[in-house]
Amino acid sequence: MRVNKSLIPTLKEEPSDAEVTSHKLMIRAGLIRQLSAGIYTFLPFGWRAMLKAINIIRQEMNAIGGQELLMPSLNPTELWHETGRDQDMKDILFSIKDRDFLLAPTHEEIISDVARREIRSFRELPQIWYQIQTKFRYEPRPRFGLLRCREFIMKDSYTLCATQEQLDELYNLHEYAYRRIFTRCGLKYVVVGASSGMMGGSGSQEFMVPSEAGEDRTAFCEKCGYAANTEIAQGILEPFEPAEIMGKKKVHTPNLRTVEEVSEFLKIPRAQMLKSLLYVAEKDDLPVMILIRGDQQLNEEKLVQYLKSPIRPAHPEEVQQWLGAPAGFIGPVNAPDSIKILADKSYPVDVPFATGANEKDYHIIGYTLSETKVDDTGDFRIINEGEKCVECGNPLKVRVTIEIGHIFKLGTKYSESMGALFQDSEGAQKPIIMGSYGIGVGRILSSAIELFADESGIVWPITIAPFEVIITALDITNDKIKEVAEKLYNKLLSEGMDVLLDDRDERAGVKFKDADLWGIPIRITVGKLTAEDKVEVVLRRDTANRMAVDIEMAVAKVKELRLMLYNEIESSAKKIEVKNLSKK
RNA sequence: CGGGGCGUGGCGCAGUUUGGUAGCGCACAUGGUUUGGGACCAUGGGGUCGGAGGUUCAAAUCCUCUCGCCCCGACCA
The missing domain is CATH 3.40.50.800 (Anticodon-binding domain)
Known part of the structure; x- marks a missing residue:
C-alpha cells in the first residue's frame, strides 16, 4: 500500500474527547473515527490491525477443533423470551422499533436454537462452534475508544457437551487457545477467577491485561499465583480489637447516621459497628438486609451472585416503610421476618456490636450475631489491597486491568429453558451441557497500544501491526x-x-x-x-x-x-x- | 439513570461575565523560497456559532426547551 492517495489521516493535536492513550493514538494515527458514542468506523489502518488479530484468533480456534459459523445479528425477540433474557438484559438490549426483533448482544439463545434443531445424539457431541461478528450492547456509558463500545466485534464460541468431563476438557482447550491467541498478539496478561454475572453457570475465568486504562480490578498474590477479579476475590481480614460493651441498650444518637459519626460518638471502633444495608432482589422483589463489619464495604457483585438476581438499593421510602426508620438507623434486631438477613462473615458472631435500632435517632449496642436472627452467612465484602491471600497468607495486591477475554462454564441454563436436548447412550433425553467463550477483538488492539506506546506514538507487536x-x-x-x-x-x-x-x-x-x-x-x-x-x-x-x-x-x-x-x-x-x- | 463539564470552518481553541453582526493556530488551495525529525513568505476559499422558540432596534453572547458529546458513579468483551 502507498501512503499517497490512501486514507490514513493523522492528527497533530490530541482529540479533545479522548481520555486514555490508546483512544488518543487510535484517532491520531488514523485507525478509527467516532460516529456516535461508543460507535466507531474502522479506517483502513485500524481495520488491517483488526484483521491481523482476527486471523490469529481464527487460526487458534480452528486448531482446537472450532468450527466457524455466522449467526444473525437480528434476532426474533421471541427467542429471547424463552430464556427470559429479553427482560433480564433489557437495559443493554437494542430493540428494533415497530418490529419484533432485537440486535444481539451475545448468542447463547441462537446457538441453543441451532443445537435443538440439529443435535439428536450424544454421538454428535462434543461440538465447538464459533463466530467473529459484531455485537450490540446499549452500554450506559461507552468509554475509552474501543475499550467500551455499543457496537463491537467479538469472537464468541460455544461448546456443546454430553458430560461434565467433556465440558471441562473443552473449557481447558479454550483456555489454551486463548493463552496462545493473546500471546501471539504480543500481549501481557493474567488469567484470573471471575464472576459469571448475568450469564449464569458454574465457573469462569477472565483474561486480564494490566493497564491503568482498565475498568476492572484484579487481586493477585505474587507468592502463590492466586488471582481473581475483585468482584469475587477473597481475602483474610485482620481481626480488630473490640471495645467493651456492657449490657444491651438503646442509645440516643440524634442525627448521627454514618458509621463514622456513630462510632466516634459511642467511642466504639468503626469495625465494631455492624453496617446494615437494605437492598431489593429485583427478581422476587425481596427485601434483603446485609450486615457487614463497619470498616468494610459491600461487594454488590457477590450479593448478586448469592441471590441469583439483579439488585438495587432500597428506596428511602421503602426503608422507612419496612423498618420504621430512615437509612442510617436500621439494623437486624427486631427487623420484620419478611426481610431476609444476610451476614458477611467478616463480623465475628460473639462480639457485641452497635447498629441501628430501627427507630429514628437511636442505635442499639450490646447484641451479638449469635443471638440475632440471621438467615445466612457468606462472603459479601470487597477485599482491600494488603489483605492476606486465602491460599498462602501472603499480602494481596490489587491492580487495574482490561478484560480481553472471558470463558464460562454455562451448564444447562440455556439448553434446559430452550429444550436443547440430546439422547445419551441409555436412551435418556438430557440437556446439552454448554460453555461460552468471548474475546473482544478491539480490546486486543487497545491493550497492545496501552502496553507498548511511547511519547511518539504506537509501538505495535509485529503480529497485529497494520504493516510489518x-x-x-x-x-x-x-x-x-x-x-x-x-x-x-x-x-x-x-x-x-x-x-x-x-x-x-x-x-x-x-x-x-x-x-x-x-x-x-x-x-x-x-x-x-x-x-x-x-x-x-x-x-x-x-x-x-x-x-x-x-x-x-x-x-x-x-x-x-x-x-x-x-x-x-x-x-x-x-x-x-x-x-x-x-x-x- | 444521578452528579459535573462542553458544543463556534475539517481539527484544536478564543470570543459569552459587560448583547453591537465572528477571530486565532493547524489543515486546505495557488504562487514562490525551502528539503533527514511536524518549514517560511504572500494570496485565497470555507462557519445556519448543535437545534427550536423567546426577549431586544440588535443575540455566539440573555431566557426557556431540546439534541449531542465528554468526565465521575452502578454493567461488560
Whole structure:
C-alpha cells in the first residue's frame, strides 16, 4: 500500500474527547473515527490491525477443533423470551422499533436454537462452534475508544457437551487457545477467577491485561499465583480489637447516621459497628438486609451472585416503610421476618456490636450475631489491597486491568429453558451441557497500544501491526531515491511482507512523525544515504539504533529483523500447553 | 439513570461575565523560497456559532426547551 492517495489521516493535536492513550493514538494515527458514542468506523489502518488479530484468533480456534459459523445479528425477540433474557438484559438490549426483533448482544439463545434443531445424539457431541461478528450492547456509558463500545466485534464460541468431563476438557482447550491467541498478539496478561454475572453457570475465568486504562480490578498474590477479579476475590481480614460493651441498650444518637459519626460518638471502633444495608432482589422483589463489619464495604457483585438476581438499593421510602426508620438507623434486631438477613462473615458472631435500632435517632449496642436472627452467612465484602491471600497468607495486591477475554462454564441454563436436548447412550433425553467463550477483538488492539506506546506514538507487536515494514522515501522528487524505494517496495512485497510505502511529497519531519505515530515495527529510510548506495533500517521500538545497510542487503536485513520479531512472540506461544485434567 | 463539564470552518481553541453582526493556530488551495525529525513568505476559499422558540432596534453572547458529546458513579468483551 502507498501512503499517497490512501486514507490514513493523522492528527497533530490530541482529540479533545479522548481520555486514555490508546483512544488518543487510535484517532491520531488514523485507525478509527467516532460516529456516535461508543460507535466507531474502522479506517483502513485500524481495520488491517483488526484483521491481523482476527486471523490469529481464527487460526487458534480452528486448531482446537472450532468450527466457524455466522449467526444473525437480528434476532426474533421471541427467542429471547424463552430464556427470559429479553427482560433480564433489557437495559443493554437494542430493540428494533415497530418490529419484533432485537440486535444481539451475545448468542447463547441462537446457538441453543441451532443445537435443538440439529443435535439428536450424544454421538454428535462434543461440538465447538464459533463466530467473529459484531455485537450490540446499549452500554450506559461507552468509554475509552474501543475499550467500551455499543457496537463491537467479538469472537464468541460455544461448546456443546454430553458430560461434565467433556465440558471441562473443552473449557481447558479454550483456555489454551486463548493463552496462545493473546500471546501471539504480543500481549501481557493474567488469567484470573471471575464472576459469571448475568450469564449464569458454574465457573469462569477472565483474561486480564494490566493497564491503568482498565475498568476492572484484579487481586493477585505474587507468592502463590492466586488471582481473581475483585468482584469475587477473597481475602483474610485482620481481626480488630473490640471495645467493651456492657449490657444491651438503646442509645440516643440524634442525627448521627454514618458509621463514622456513630462510632466516634459511642467511642466504639468503626469495625465494631455492624453496617446494615437494605437492598431489593429485583427478581422476587425481596427485601434483603446485609450486615457487614463497619470498616468494610459491600461487594454488590457477590450479593448478586448469592441471590441469583439483579439488585438495587432500597428506596428511602421503602426503608422507612419496612423498618420504621430512615437509612442510617436500621439494623437486624427486631427487623420484620419478611426481610431476609444476610451476614458477611467478616463480623465475628460473639462480639457485641452497635447498629441501628430501627427507630429514628437511636442505635442499639450490646447484641451479638449469635443471638440475632440471621438467615445466612457468606462472603459479601470487597477485599482491600494488603489483605492476606486465602491460599498462602501472603499480602494481596490489587491492580487495574482490561478484560480481553472471558470463558464460562454455562451448564444447562440455556439448553434446559430452550429444550436443547440430546439422547445419551441409555436412551435418556438430557440437556446439552454448554460453555461460552468471548474475546473482544478491539480490546486486543487497545491493550497492545496501552502496553507498548511511547511519547511518539504506537509501538505495535509485529503480529497485529497494520504493516510489518514502512519505507520512508525522503525527497520523492529525487529520481534515485524514488527508484530505490520503489525497487525495495516491490521486492519486499514479492517476499510476502506487508509493506507500506510513504511516497508522499512531504518533508522528512512529517514522514518520520507519521511513521512513529503509526508504530510500524520496521522502518527503512531511503534518503541521502542512497548516494553511498545505502539505506537506513530501524526498529520502531528502538529508533535510537539506526543501521546503515547496503541497498542490496536491505531486503535480507529486513527479513532477518522480521523473523526475529516474530520469533520473540512465537517462541513464548510455543511454551503454552493444554492444562492436563488428570493433574488437578 | 444521578452528579459535573462542553458544543463556534475539517481539527484544536478564543470570543459569552459587560448583547453591537465572528477571530486565532493547524489543515486546505495557488504562487514562490525551502528539503533527514511536524518549514517560511504572500494570496485565497470555507462557519445556519448543535437545534427550536423567546426577549431586544440588535443575540455566539440573555431566557426557556431540546439534541449531542465528554468526565465521575452502578454493567461488560
